[in-house]
Amino acid sequence: MNYNIVPLNELINQFSRLPGIGKKTAQRLAYSILEQPPERAKDFAKALVEAREKIHFCKCCQALTDLDVCQICDDEGRDRTVVCVVEEPRDVMAFERTREYKGLYHVLHGVISPLDGIGPDKLRIKELMSRLASGEINEIIMATNPTVEGEATASYISRLVKPMGIKVTRLAYGIPVGGDLEYADEYTLARALEGRNEI
Amino acid sequence: MNYNIVPLNELINQFSRLPGIGKKTAQRLAYSILEQPPERAKDFAKALVEAREKIHFCKCCQALTDLDVCQICDDEGRDRTVVCVVEEPRDVMAFERTREYKGLYHVLHGVISPLDGIGPDKLRIKELMSRLASGEINEIIMATNPTVEGEATASYISRLVKPMGIKVTRLAYGIPVGGDLEYADEYTLARALEGRNEI
Numbered sequence: 001m002n003y004n005i006v007p008l009n010e011l012i013n014q015f016s017r018l019p020g021i022g023k024k025t026a027q028r029l030a031y032s033i034l035e036q037p038p039e040r041a042k043d044f045a046k047a048l049v050e051a052r053e054k055i056h057f058c059k060c061c062q063a064l065t066d067l068d069v070c071q072i073c074d075d076e077g078r079d080r081t082v083v084c085v086v087e088e089p090r091d092v093m094a095f096e097r098t099r100e101y102k103g104l105y106h107v108l109h110g111v112i113s114p115l116d117g118i119g120p121d122k123l124r125i126k127e128l129m130s131r132l133a134s135g136e137i138n139e140i141i142m143a144t145n146p147t148v149e150g151e152a153t154a155s156y157i158s159r160l161v162k163p164m165g166i167k168v169t170r171l172a173y174g175i176p177v178g179g180d181l182e183y184a185d186e187y188t189l190a191r192a193l194e195g196r197n198e199i
Numbered sequence: 200m201n202y203n204i205v206p207l208n209e210l211i212n213q214f215s216r217l218p219g220i221g222k223k224t225a226q227r228l229a230y231s232i233l234e235q236p237p238e239r240a241k242d243f244a245k246a247l248v249e250a251r252e253k254i255h256f257c258k259c260c261q262a263l264t265d266l267d268v269c270q271i272c273d274d275e276g277r278d279r280t281v282v283c284v285v286e287e288p289r290d291v292m293a294f295e296r297t298r299e300y301k302g303l304y305h306v307l308h309g310v311i312s313p314l315d316g317i318g319p320d321k322l323r324i325k326e327l328m329s330r331l332a333s334g335e336i337n338e339i340i341m342a343t344n345p346t347v348e349g350e351a352t353a354s355y356i357s358r359l360v361k362p363m364g365i366k367v368t369r370l371a372y373g374i375p376v377g378g379d380l381e382y383a384d385e386y387t388l389a390r391a392l393e394g395r396n397e398i
Contacts, residue, residue, distance in 0.1 A: 005254060005265055007250040007253045010249070011247065011250040013246075019227065031288070032217055044244075045245070047213045048210060048213075049241055053240075055206055064204055064207065096202045
């Protein structure tokens, strides 16, 4: 006979479905839940359900929000003439952490990737175009990832937007702050040279 | 103004309370929940609450179970004369995976550790003694971890049990199967030499 605790196996199973969580880690996490007071498990369960139920995409910028229109789109203090176009909602968080950017965002929810069958129609490009049509925006910053797909998506959107007389910019390439030149790859270093500034 | 999605932050917070899960991993896990269908979040929440509510300690061996007496204690086919004494419920699983051991278990729920203020009275030693008093058991295998605290606990219990005429054994020390002698530490190697067997 196998020693089998059904509710424990089910919990381990749920943890191991999370990305990057293997069988051993899932077991460790499940045991840690059993060692905590029952209220902790209930709070965790409540957080899971509430996050999934309450959070959806902002109907303007397509970022995550629990409101109708997200806090950023709703903030009158922000520069409404600049839109930073990113791949995923988490990229919005990354820019917000810099505390440097004061414009708006637009989340594409992916990149053009023909190999994975993702064409421009699967991204939130239509929504971006209708925002641009309002005429209020005069610059979009393409902040897709510096990958082949990210570049392709940036240039695809740039070709759509430029004829509308809107300025399209791309994030600067260069060496990361605090990085070590010795470990920088040749492409990054070449781009850093190319984009050098007078001091 | 801070960009702040309350239900998302609460979920990230819950994930980051798990052992070995840092802020970045907690964010990744929380986003992965948002990308899944809502039923998945509900199933996960249900598994959390059910595991915590239904699982408790077996009143006989103190291992985890969702029954009154665990499957192992309840199994008439097992050797009821041998008890393997382990530190934690997860150690029971480890032995069960070997499919070699057919006796019973007893979980101490810790080890004697004066530095952490854990004396013998905080462990399930009383419960072990009352099981031994039944007279059915004639061997206990001390399977605490090979640490200073594990050794101390094993010898403490051994001193209590031996006067009752019950055989007390300890797991063999030696080189792990598939290990490399070059990387074995000197204590393990010395113990492996000491415990050598004729072939």
